[in-house]
Amino acid sequence: MSERPSLWRNPISVAGWVLAGCAFACFVFLWLYDAFAPGPSSPYAGIVIFIVTPAFLLFGLSLVPLGWWWSWRRWKRTGAVSALAWPVIDLNRAGTRRMVAVAAGGGVAFLFLSAFGAFQAYEATESEIFCGVVCHQVMGPEYAAYQVSPHARVPCVDCHVGSGAHWYIRSKFSGLRQLYAYVTDSYSRPIPVPIHHLRPATETCQTCHWPEKSYGVVGRRYVYFLADEQNTRWETDVELFVGGGRPGTPTAGGIHWHMQLENVVEYVAQDRSRSVIPWVRATNRATGESILYRSAEAEGEPPEDATWRTMDCMDCHNRPAHVFQSPRDAVNAAMAAGALDPRLPSLKEVAIDLLTEEYSDTPGALAALDDGLRTFYREKFPELAEREGAAIDRAVEELQRIYRENFFPEMKVRWDAYPSHGSHLFAPGCFRCHDGQHVSDDGKRIRNDCNLCHIIRAQGPPDQKEYSTTETGLEYRHPADVGSDWQESPCYECHSGAAP
Ligand code: HEC
Ligand code: HEC
Ligand code: HEC
Ligand code: HEC
Ligand code: HEC
Numbered sequence: 001m002s003e004r005p006s007l008w009r010n011p012i013s014v015a016g017w018v019l020a021g022c023a024f025a026c027f028v029f030l031w032l033y034d035a036f037a038p039g040p041s042s043p044y045a046g047i048v049i050f051i052v053t054p055a056f057l058l059f060g061l062s063l064v065p066l067g068w069w070w071s072w073r074r075w076k077r078t079g080a081v082s083a084l085a086w087p088v089i090d091l092n093r094a095g096t097r098r099m100v101a102v103a104a105g106g107g108v109a110f111l112f113l114s115a116f117g118a119f120q121a122y123e124a125t126e127s128e129i130f131c132g133v134v135c136h137q138v139m140g141p142e143y144a145a146y147q148v149s150p151h152a153r154v155p156c157v158d159c160h161v162g163s164g165a166h167w168y169i170r171s172k173f174s175g176l177r178q179l180y181a182y183v184t185d186s187y188s189r190p191i192p193v194p195i196h197h198l199r200p201a202t203e204t205c206q207t208c209h210w211p212e213k214s215y216g217v218v219g220r221r222y223v224y225f226l227a228d229e230q231n232t233r234w235e236t237d238v239e240l241f242v243g244g245g246r247p248g249t250p251t252a253g254g255i256h257w258h259m260q261l262e263n264v265v266e267y268v269a270q271d272r273s274r275s276v277i278p279w280v281r282a283t284n285r286a287t288g289e290s291i292l293y294r295s296a297e298a299e300g301e302p303p304e305d306a307t308w309r310t311m312d313c314m315d316c317h318n319r320p321a322h323v324f325q326s327p328r329d330a331v332n333a334a335m336a337a338g339a340l341d342p343r344l345p346s347l348k349e350v351a352i353d354l355l356t357e358e359y360s361d362t363p364g365a366l367a368a369l370d371d372g373l374r375t376f377y378r379e380k381f382p383e384l385a386e387r388e389g390a391a392i393d394r395a396v397e398e399l400q401r402i403y404r405e406n407f408f409p410e411m412k413v414r415w416d417a418y419p420s421h422g423s424h425l426f427a428p429g430c431f432r433c434h435d436g437q438h439v440s441d442d443g444k445r446i447r448n449d450c451n452l453c454h455i456i457r458a459q460g461p462p463d464q465k466e467y468s469t470t471e472t473g474l475e476y477r478h479p480a481d482v483g484s485d486w487q488e489s490p491c492y493e494c495h496s497g498a499a500p
C-alpha cells in the first residue's frame with residue numbers, strides 16, 4: 001500500500017477553516033469595536049460577541065476533523081483521495097490572473113458580508129426594541145411603561161449600563177446570566193428590586209440633570225374623585241419645596257437638600273427593598289459635623305459589617321422611567337381627563353375594584369373588565385345602562401387601556417410590586433426616615449411636620465374650595481370623613497393605591 005496521502009485538504013475541512021477564520025475575524029472586530037466605541041453598549045451585545053460568533057467559530061473548527069474522517073473513510077474504501085490541489089499560480093497566464101482576481105474579490109466580499117451581518121446583529125441588541133421586545137415576556141412591562149414615561153427618549157442602556165472596563169465585564173456577564181435564566185425559564189416574577197448593579201446616579205441622572213440646578217417651589221394640583229355614587233370631585237393644590245440649588249443661595253434647602261454637595265445622607269436598611277431604615281447618618285461636609293439618627297426599633301449601634309448606602313437620586317426617584325400606575329392614580333387621572341365619564345354613578349369605586357382584582361392573564365383580564373363594568377350598570381342602573389351606552393363603551397375601552405399599560409399578570413407586575421419611594425401615600429417613602437421616630441442621642445429628630453416638604457394652598461370640591469395665601473398654608477383636610485383617624489396613622493396604613 002502506498003504512503004497515505006494528506007487527508008486534510010478535503011473540501012469539508014477547507015470550508016471549515018474558511019468559516020472559522022471569518023468567525024474569528026468577526027469576533028475580534030466586534031470585540032474591539034464594543035470595547036472602544038463611545039458610550040455604553042447593551043448587556044445583550046455579549047450574546048452576539050461571546051455566544052453567536054464563537055458558535056460559528058466552533059462549528060467551523062469542528063468541520064475540520066469531520067472532513068478528515070470523511071476523507072479517510074473514502075480513502076480506506078476506494079483508495080481515492082479527494083484533496084483539493086493547491087492551485088498553480090502563474091500570473092503570466094491570463095486565466096490564472098482572472099481566477100486570482102475573482103477569488104480575492106469573492107473572499108473580501110464574503111468577509112465583509114459576514115462582518116456586516118455580525119455587526120447588524122450586534123447593533124440590534126443595543127436598541128430599545130431588543131431590550132423590550134425580544135425579551136418580551138421578561139421586560140415587556142418595563143418597555144410598555146417606559147414608552148409613556150418622561151424618560152421615553154432615554155435609551156435603557158443609558159441608565160442600566162455604565163461605561164468603563166469594570167462595567168463592561170459586569171454587564172456582559174449579567175446579559176449572559178439573564179439569557180440563561182430566560183432560556184431555562186428560571187427568572188423571578190416579578191424581577192426583584194433594587195437593582196444592585198444599577199449605574200450610579202452621578203453617571204446617569206446627573207449627566208442630564210445638573211444637581212446644582214435649582215427647582216425652587218413647584219406647584220401641583222391633585223384631582224381626586226371620591227368613591228361615592230356621585231364620584232364627588234376634590235382638589236388639593238400643593239406647593240412642593242423641591243429646592244436644590246447651590247449652597248448659600250436662597251433656594252438651597254428643601255427636598256433636594258439631601259443632594260446638595262455639602263450634605264451627605266447615609267443609611268443602613270434592614271431589608272432588601274430598603275423599606276425599613278433603622279440608622280441614618282447626616283454629615284455636613286463643610287463643618288465635618290455628623291449626626292446619627294436611630295429609629296424606635298433600632299437596637300444599639302449599627303453592626304460593624306453593615307452596608308451603608310449613600311443616598312442618591314434613585315433613593316427617592318426609584319421609578320423614573322417605568323412607572324406602573326396604581327388603580328387610584330390611573331382612575332383619578334382618567335376621570336379628570338374625561339376619558340372615564342364622572343357622570344356614570346359609582347364609576348370610581350367599580351373601576352378601582354375591577355382593576356385591583358387579580359387575573360391570571362391579560363386577555364382574561366380585559367374580558368373580565370368588559371363584562372364586570374357592563375354587568376354592574378345593567379344590574380344596578382338598568383335605565384342608565386340603556387341611555388348611556390356610549391359612555392359605558394368608552395369607559396370599558398379606557399379601563400382596558402389602563403390595564404394594558406400598567407398590569408402584567410404574566411410577570412406578576414403591577415403598581416404594588418414596585419412601591420415608589422418618592423412620596424408617603426401608598427408606601428413609607430420619605431417616612432422611612434421622616435416618621436418622627438428617628439432620633440439622635442442628643443434628642444434631635446428628623447423632622448416630619450406636614451409643612452416641611454410642602455404646603456397646601458387650596459383644597460375642597462371645586463365650587464367650595466378654600467384658599468390660603470399665608471406662609472403656612474392650610475391645615476390638611478382629609479377628603480373623606482374618617483374622623484381624626486387620618487392624623488393618628490400614616491396615610492399608607494390605610495391607602496395602598498387600591499381602595500380606599
Ligand atoms: C431614567 C433611567 C432609566 C431608564 C431610561 C430605564 N430604566 Fe429600568 N430602572 C431604572 C431604575 C432606577 C431601576 C431600579 C428601581 C429600583 O431599584 O427600585 C430600574 C429597574 C428596572 C428593572 C427591574 C424591575 C423594575 O421594574 O424595577 C427592569 C427589568 C428594567 N429597569 C428594565 C428597563 C428597560 C427594558 C428599559 C428600556 C425600555 C429601562 N429599564 C429604562 C432606571 C431606568
Ligand atoms: C438623557 C438625559 C436624561 C437622563 C439620563 C435622565 N433624565 Fe430625567 N429628564 C430628562 C428630560 C429631558 C426630562 C423632561 C421630560 C419632560 O418634561 O417631558 C426629564 C424629567 C425628569 C423628571 C421630572 C419628571 C416628571 O414627571 O415631569 C425627574 C424627576 C427626572 N427626570 C429624574 C431623573 C432621574 C432620577 C434620572 C436618573 C435615574 C434621570 N432623570 C435621568 C432627561 C434625562
Ligand atoms: C429626598 C428625595 C429626593 C432626592 C434624593 C432627589 N429628588 Fe428630585 N425630587 C424629589 C421630589 C419629592 C420631587 C417633586 C415631585 C416629583 O416631581 O416627583 C423632585 C423633583 C425633581 C425634578 C422635577 C422638578 C420639576 O420642576 O418638576 C427633577 C428633574 C429631579 N427631582 C431630579 C433629581 C435628581 C437628578 C436627583 C439626584 C441628583 C434628585 N432629583 C434627587 C425628591 C428627591
Ligand atoms: C434615608 C433617610 C431619608 C429619607 C428616605 C428622606 N430623607 Fe429627608 N432628610 C433626612 C435627614 C437626615 C434630614 C436632615 C434632618 C432634618 O432636617 O430634619 C432630612 C431633611 C429633609 C428636609 C429639610 C431640608 C432643609 O432645608 O433643611 C426636607 C424638606 C426633606 N428632608 C424632604 C424629604 C422628602 C420629600 C423625602 C422623600 C421623597 C425625604 N426627605 C426622604 C433623611 C431622609
Ligand atoms: C418628608 C417630606 C414630607 C412630609 C413631612 C409630608 N409630606 Fe406630604 N408629600 C410629600 C411628597 C414628596 C409628596 C409627593 C409629591 C408627588 O410626587 O406628587 C407628598 C404628597 C402629599 C399629598 C398629595 C398626594 C397625592 O398623591 O394625592 C398630600 C395630600 C400630602 N402629601 C399631605 C401631607 C400631610 C397631611 C402631611 C403631614 C401628616 C404630609 N403630607 C407630610 C412629602 C412630605
Ligand code: HEC
Nearest residue numbers: 224225226227328332479480482485486489490491494500
Ligand atoms: C384611617 C384610614 C385613613 C388614613 C390614615 C388616611 N386616609 Fe385617606 N381615605 C380614607 C378613606 C376611607 C377614604 C375614602 C375612600 C374614597 O372615597 O376613595 C380616603 C380617601 C382619600 C382621598 C380621596 C380619594 C382618592 O382618590 O385618593 C385622598 C386624596 C386621601 N384619602 C388622602 C389621604 C392622605 C394624604 C392621608 C395621609 C395624610 C390619608 N388619606 C390618610 C382613609 C384614610
